Amino acid sequence: xxxxxxxxxxxxxxxxxxxxxxxxxxxxxxxxxxxxxxxxxxxxxxxxxxxxxxxxxxxxxxxxxxxxxxxxxxxxxxxxxxxxxxxxxxxxxxxxxxxxxxxxxxxxxx
Amino acid sequence: xxxxxxxxxxxxxxxxxxxxxxxxxxxxxxxxxxxxxxxxxxxxxxxxxxxxxxxxxxxxxxxxxxxxxxxxxxxxxxxxxxxxxxxxxxxxxxxxxxxxxxxxxxxxxxxxxxxxxxxxxxxxxxxxxxxxxxxxxxxxxxxxxxxxxxxxxxxxxxxxxxxxxxxxxxxxxxxxxxxxxxxxxxxxxxxxxxxxxxxxxxxxxxxxxxxxxxxxxxxxxxxxxxxxxxxxxxxxxxxxxxxxxxxxxxxxxxxxxxxxxxxxxxxxxxxxxxxxxxxxxxxxxxxxxxxxxxxxxxxxxxxxxxxxxxxxxxxxxxxxxxxxxxxxxxxxxxxxxxxxxxxxxxxxxxxxxxxxxxxxxxxxxxxxxxxxxxxxxxxxxxxxxxxxxxxxxxxxxxxxxxxxxxxxxxxxxxxxxxxxxxxxxxxxxxxxxxxxxxxxxxxxxxxxxxxxxxxxxxxxxxxxxxxxxxxxxxxxxxxxxxxxxxxxxxxxxxxxxx
Numbered sequence: 001x002x003x004x005x006x007x008x009x010x011x012x013x014x015x016x017x018x019x020x021x022x023x024x025x026x027x028x029x030x031x032x033x034x035x036x037x038x039x040x041x042x043x044x045x046x047x048x049x050x051x052x053x054x055x056x057x058x059x060x061x062x063x064x065x066x067x068x069x070x071x072x073x074x075x076x077x078x079x080x081x082x083x084x085x086x087x088x089x090x091x092x093x094x095x096x097x098x099x100x101x102x103x104x105x106x107x108x109x110x
Numbered sequence: 111x112x113x114x115x116x117x118x119x120x121x122x123x124x125x126x127x128x129x130x131x132x133x134x135x136x137x138x139x140x141x142x143x144x145x146x147x148x149x150x151x152x153x154x155x156x157x158x159x160x161x162x163x164x165x166x167x168x169x170x171x172x173x174x175x176x177x178x179x180x181x182x183x184x185x186x187x188x189x190x191x192x193x194x195x196x197x198x199x200x201x202x203x204x205x206x207x208x209x210x211x212x213x214x215x216x217x218x219x220x221x222x223x224x225x226x227x228x229x230x231x232x233x234x235x236x237x238x239x240x241x242x243x244x245x246x247x248x249x250x251x252x253x254x255x256x257x258x259x260x261x262x263x264x265x266x267x268x269x270x271x272x273x274x275x276x277x278x279x280x281x282x283x284x285x286x287x288x289x290x291x292x293x294x295x296x297x298x299x300x301x302x303x304x305x306x307x308x309x310x311x312x313x314x315x316x317x318x319x320x321x322x323x324x325x326x327x328x329x330x331x332x333x334x335x336x337x338x339x340x341x342x343x344x345x346x347x348x349x350x351x352x353x354x355x356x357x358x359x360x361x362x363x364x365x366x367x368x369x370x371x372x373x374x375x376x377x378x379x380x381x382x383x384x385x386x387x388x389x390x391x392x393x394x395x396x397x398x399x400x401x402x403x404x405x406x407x408x409x410x411x412x413x414x415x416x417x418x419x420x421x422x423x424x425x426x427x428x429x430x431x432x433x434x435x436x437x438x439x440x441x442x443x444x445x446x447x448x449x450x451x452x453x454x455x456x457x458x459x460x461x462x463x464x465x466x467x468x469x470x471x472x473x474x475x476x477x478x479x480x481x482x483x484x485x486x487x488x489x490x491x492x493x494x495x496x497x498x499x500x501x502x503x504x505x506x507x508x509x510x511x512x513x514x515x516x517x518x519x520x521x522x523x524x525x526x527x528x529x530x531x532x533x534x535x536x537x538x539x540x541x542x543x544x545x546x547x548x549x550x551x552x553x554x555x556x557x558x559x560x561x562x563x564x565x566x567x568x569x570x571x572x573x574x575x576x577x578x579x580x581x582x583x584x585x586x587x588x589x590x591x592x593x594x595x596x597x598x599x600x601x602x603x604x605x606x607x608x
Contacts, residue, residue: 025191046323054399061389
């Protein structure tokens with residue numbers, strides 16, 4: 001049951017997230033990985049070869065959060081502030097990450 | 111010397127508390143086999159998070175990871191990538207498995223496969239492969255426990271003895287408690303690990319090198335080969351892209367296929383819990399950052415350590431740190447191995463009995479539980495014997511297991527998604543893939559570009575699965591369609607009475 005509004009459709013999010021993970025894979029294995037394999041430049045104190053896979057973990061977390069929220073919204077559950085646990089390192093923040101305006105929704109008990 | 115005594119005391123207290131919690135937790139589970147295997151299906155998100163994280167985060171990550179960072183440099187980074195790439199598919203697979211599991215009462219992975227591909231032989235084969243893959247995984251946990259205890263006691267308690275003590279305790283609470291005990295002890299241990307890893311991972315580079323960046327600048331100046339992917343082999347030679355890439359691939363494909371992780375689909379409270387766990391998993395992967403930093407911190411400081419897997423406890427113990435912190439951290443590293451080890455022992459026995467024996471010989475519930483207990487002890491003993499072999503890398507042990515475990519992915523995916531898959535195709539693919547994997551495992555020099563034997567197995571497995579399925583008669587439409595529809599959450603037909 002889809003809601004009209006400014007939110008990207010679930011299918012687009014699913015495709016996008018899947019594509020993201022395919023690209024992820026391509027940048028860490030041969031041959032794409034060669035581009036991200038060198039120690040320079042240093043970012044946040046880490047050699048690039050360490051920074052890149054780390055950064056991908058954070059992006060991967062973000063992609064999964066996005067997917068989860070898109071699915072929850074599609075089911076009619078408005079996304080709450082995070083998933084109820086305290087945000088660990090690399091947490092992508094509270095609601096509003098996706099940025100699009102939402103129609104007013106009935107509160108749902110959890 | 112008194113420092114050693116204090117830290118040893120902390121470890122001893124920690125072991126005693128763990129045993130107590132495990133014994134206490136055990137009394138809450140029901141006596142039925144379902145209770146023993148599936149924890150009565152009442153696990154909330156919190157326990158699920160820590161249980162999943164703690165069972166994934168083990169001696170492999172805490173000791174093996176830094177060991178590779180220290181001796182092989184950027185080679186360790188493959189772990190970061192496979193951890194996330196491997197868990198992402200579970201977002202779709204986990205709920206599917208949970209749906210069919212709930213509908214048809216599965217408690218093990220093999221039951222799901224046999225539910226779709228009826229065959230006792232398939233069940234036994236899956237059980238056999240699972241047990242074969244579990245043993246090195248348990249072995250590395252035992253070695254990990256032995257490493258921590260040997261390091262903490264300054265060599266007074268050698269690896270083989272420390273491993274025996276730690277796993278004696280694990281055996282006791284697994285035999286008594288079952289899955290509920292595992293949940294409670296893992297929650298406790300998970301909190302230890304997660305809290306202390308970051309503190310020490312930032313502190314050690316700072317105290318030894320003046321900071322993370324200065325540390326890496328030093329390494330870049332003196333040993334630049336450690337900072338370029340794919341890093342080095344165990345012997346110090348440059349590692350190859352074929353091996354590095356295939357390590358990521360085989361581990362990512364295999365990650366959700368571990369029976370003890372897969373089975374969690376059947377114990378989760380609901381599908382939402384599964385999805386939430388997947389989403390949160392990358393946060394666990396980030397805990398590898400500080401432990402890798404600890405490994406790198408040792409590069410310029412510790413010369414020629416006999417076994418690189420000792421680097422983390424070695425550095426922690428030789429740094430000028432409050433004894434309590436050191437003790438708790440070592441207890442955390444110990445707990446990482448024990449928490450995964452207890453889940454693995456339990457899973458090994460469950461799979462062997464449920465999937466290897468029961469399809470052939472019906473057993474009473476009491477006999478099943480007794481047999482499981484016997485198998486816990488037996489598999490523990492076998493794994494322990496392998497653990498006595500010196501000079502084994504913890505990471506290499508797990509990588510070896512992945513070749514076999516990854517072979518479970520094609521039939522699982524086919525069962526849940528592909529209506530045209532047949533039992534013959536599933537069995538043929540699994541046999542072909544496993545034979546190829548085993549062959550290249552025994553003769554690694556034959557592998558092109560150093561590609562992992564599990565990937566070569568998959569390269570053969572997939573065409574055989576597809577080809578034999580298409581060449582054999584399709585499964586009865588109602589059966590295959592109903593199964594896949596149930597997995598997809600669509601109520602196409604009423605479920606047949608069991």
